[in-house]
Amino acid sequence: MWPLIALAVILAVDGFISPGFFHVRVVEGRLFGNVIDILYRAMPTALVALGMAIVIGTKGIDLSVGSVIAIVGAVITWRIHAGDPHFVILLIALGVGILCGLWNGFLVAVLDIQPIIATLILMVSGRGIGLMINLLYGGTNPSFTSPLLQGLSVGHIGLIPTRLILGAAIFGALWLLIRRTALGLFLESVGGNSAAADLAGINARLIKFAAYLICALCAAWAGVVLAADTHTSDPVSVGLYIELDAILAVVIGGGSLAGGRIYLGMTVLGALVIQALTTSILTSGLPPEYNLVVKAVVVIIVLLLQSENLRNALYARLGGRKR
Amino acid sequence: MLGVSKAFPGVRALERVDFRVEAGEVHALLGENGAGKSTLIKIMTGALRGDEGEIRIDGRPVEIGAPGEARALGIGTVYQEVNLIPTMSVTKNLTLGRQPRRFGLIAWRAARNRARERLKRLNIDIDVERPLGSYSVAIQQLVAIARALEEDTRVLVLDEPTASLDANETELLFRIMRDFKLRGIAMVFITHFIDQVYQIADRISVLRNGRLVGSAATADLPPLKLISLMLGRELERTEERVAAAAPAARGQPILLAEGVGRRRLMEPFDLSIRAGEVVGLAGLLGSGRTEVAKLIFGAVRSDSGRLSVGGVPVTSRSPGRSLRLGMAFCPEDRKAEGLFGELTVRENIVLGLQTKRGWLRRLSHDEQEELAQKMIKALGIATPDADKPVGQLSGGNQQKVVLARALVSDPRILILDEPTRGIDVGAHADVVALIRSLCAQGLALLVASSELDELVAVSDRIAVLRDRRKIGEIAEREITRENVIRTIAGAKA
Numbered sequence: 001m002w003p004l005i006a007l008a009v010i011l012a013v014d015g016f017i018s019p020g021f022f023h024v025r026v027v028e029g030r031l032f033g034n035v036i037d038i039l040y041r042a043m044p045t046a047l048v049a050l051g052m053a054i055v056i057g058t059k060g061i062d063l064s065v066g067s068v069i070a071i072v073g074a075v076i077t078w079r080i081h082a083g084d085p086h087f088v089i090l091l092i093a094l095g096v097g098i099l100c101g102l103w104n105g106f107l108v109a110v111l112d113i114q115p116i117i118a119t120l121i122l123m124v125s126g127r128g129i130g131l132m133i134n135l136l137y138g139g140t141n142p143s144f145t146s147p148l149l150q151g152l153s154v155g156h157i158g159l160i161p162t163r164l165i166l167g168a169a170i171f172g173a174l175w176l177l178i179r180r181t182a183l184g185l186f187l188e189s190v191g192g193n194s195a196a197a198d199l200a201g202i203n204a205r206l207i208k209f210a211a212y213l214i215c216a217l218c219a220a221w222a223g224v225v226l227a228a229d230t231h232t233s234d235p236v237s238v239g240l241y242i243e244l245d246a247i248l249a250v251v252i253g254g255g256s257l258a259g260g261r262i263y264l265g266m267t268v269l270g271a272l273v274i275q276a277l278t279t280s281i282l283t284s285g286l287p288p289e290y291n292l293v294v295k296a297v298v299v300i301i302v303l304l305l306q307s308e309n310l311r312n313a314l315y316a317r318l319g320g321r322k323r
Numbered sequence: 324m325l326g327v328s329k330a331f332p333g334v335r336a337l338e339r340v341d342f343r344v345e346a347g348e349v350h351a352l353l354g355e356n357g358a359g360k361s362t363l364i365k366i367m368t369g370a371l372r373g374d375e376g377e378i379r380i381d382g383r384p385v386e387i388g389a390p391g392e393a394r395a396l397g398i399g400t401v402y403q404e405v406n407l408i409p410t411m412s413v414t415k416n417l418t419l420g421r422q423p424r425r426f427g428l429i430a431w432r433a434a435r436n437r438a439r440e441r442l443k444r445l446n447i448d449i450d451v452e453r454p455l456g457s458y459s460v461a462i463q464q465l466v467a468i469a470r471a472l473e474e475d476t477r478v479l480v481l482d483e484p485t486a487s488l489d490a491n492e493t494e495l496l497f498r499i500m501r502d503f504k505l506r507g508i509a510m511v512f513i514t515h516f517i518d519q520v521y522q523i524a525d526r527i528s529v530l531r532n533g534r535l536v537g538s539a540a541t542a543d544l545p546p547l548k549l550i551s552l553m554l555g556r557e558l559e560r561t562e563e564r565v566a567a568a569a570p571a572a573r574g575q576p577i578l579l580a581e582g583v584g585r586r587r588l589m590e591p592f593d594l595s596i597r598a599g600e601v602v603g604l605a606g607l608l609g610s611g612r613t614e615v616a617k618l619i620f621g622a623v624r625s626d627s628g629r630l631s632v633g634g635v636p637v638t639s640r641s642p643g644r645s646l647r648l649g650m651a652f653c654p655e656d657r658k659a660e661g662l663f664g665e666l667t668v669r670e671n672i673v674l675g676l677q678t679k680r681g682w683l684r685r686l687s688h689d690e691q692e693e694l695a696q697k698m699i700k701a702l703g704i705a706t707p708d709a710d711k712p713v714g715q716l717s718g719g720n721q722q723k724v725v726l727a728r729a730l731v732s733d734p735r736i737l738i739l740d741e742p743t744r745g746i747d748v749g750a751h752a753d754v755v756a757l758i759r760s761l762c763a764q765g766l767a768l769l770v771a772s773s774e775l776d777e778l779v780a781v782s783d784r785i786a787v788l789r790d791r792r793k794i795g796e797i798a799e800r801e802i803t804r805e806n807v808i809r810t811i812a813g814a815k816a
Binding site for chain 1: 622641642643645646647652654659660661662663664665666670673674675677678679680681682683684685686728
């Protein structure tokens, strides 16, 4: 509930400060406008955040998502230069994501390494791996042209940007996987009480493995979109700090880092809130240096509002009535 | 301590308990898990406040509101799990929080000397600069005792101090305790090892379901009577022994365990259960009741023996496999091993069947609702709706949810570990009634319980355990409280 309110408040303030904020126009058969822009830019973060929400639900965390994006971008560029058909390259990119997920899953579920340490390994080495892949065709940050990826990035089907449709499709697939099968229940059980999950007959190892696999796959998709946006491979700075935004989105969406519950829809809202903040600050005319600080302050406020302790204290102070 | 009571949400932990310990006396405090020992100790040492009752030291009433106050009054505690820091040196552990200081900085030389002095009081001479963790558990335990023993300690509370000690180390501890007796220190000795009680204790008190059921000098309390006190229950009315259906009707065992065991956990045992039969696991705390239950369910992997279900041998053992074979398990510690506090009542219940079906074939929301409601009604779970997080229910209702989850998978073998712990009389009756009706329909039941009278009342056979070994079986007409107690005590005295 709170993320929705936060989003509404931010947009309301925007409407106040910059009249015409919500103006949406159609240019060259495509929708344009600040609101569209927010959705547009939030999409990769939202994807990563969804995967992160699933992993956090198992009481784990995945810090390597940014690196997965970097590796995927490098692999895409490499294979385009090698001349592979672009659709196949898409599949290869997702395959790379799956490999990364298997790696993380192996470390956490099989070797029982603490998730934060286990994913740190790929986080630190991933971008280096991306750079090494770049060397495979002798370039530094080389660019490519790809009508397929171009279409994913800025194309549109009807009036709606393709990437939003892609985002909705991935969200839909995840929703089916998590809520229409028992996987969601199992994930939340493993995160809520691992010992009880074992006794209840859940294969906790397999479930955790699956979580890291899904997370890396989501990151791979985000990597595809981000690579398409820039048409280059930039392992050093693509998706930098996206893991932090993703974790923030999950938390704003109501998820607890202690695991136990996965809120898919709310997490997407959380990503929207973060992006709306960034866009609002840009359009408001505040100097861009303020961006990060204002973002931090707003996030703290949302988190404080979510804290039950604080809410109870406030209610008690404001009236001593119910609660 | 006089007339001390304490209640938590859903459970009365202590009911007007009196407890007295004299200077230079070792007073053993016995009782099963959940009997109230920990609560009593926590009140004694200031970690908790009693709802009613008073505490007196030397005849003077005192208020103990915080652990610091208890220590100031001369009450020292040594906890069951060594409560020290293994990565820090012995010196640091002994002086933590009370470091000698000079000009505001810690005087390490004085600290080392103080540490050595403390240890010398226990006749221990070790290198105080080595990390605590590099020493054996026995030494760590003694360091913990040294820490608890201040200049002015009058009462020393020892919570299961011998749990991880072998015979020699225990003897060392007892020597130190006898030395303390001479120095006039009163000791409260919490343990479940009956032998040790008779070696060192002067007085024995037994707690049961929050009440003090007996307190006497060791000399006046022979083992038979002691065990009887521990396992008996204050019966408002006698539980009648319900003779089950004619035993001949039952046929081949539906579960057969031969030589199943695990090194250091449980000696290999044989056990068989037939359809419609109730087999009870009786024994004192630490005798291996939970271990037997978990070994049979596959929650703990055995390293010896064979198990067969329905005549079919079972090779790979895991809870998941057992569930698919038609077994179900209710663990003893519902909070740590049974329930998912954040998940709703419905989700907790439905999980029992969902794990059997696998992740793909999800039960629809309607199916889930139906199952949950069915179970809520059958067990009388008091909750306004099934979508409440289970952590908000009372202890008794939580226990029913655990049971509901086990039953929802329609098992043919049900394994219960302390099913009636911490639930009130009403819930208790519901549970027993339901289980009886299920057995009449052919459910095979294995029940581990510290409530001997219940076991005697419902079991067709009782397997008696002692010190991680199955020492005997009592069947049918032979099942009486006295016989069980005699079997447990018999191997010793």
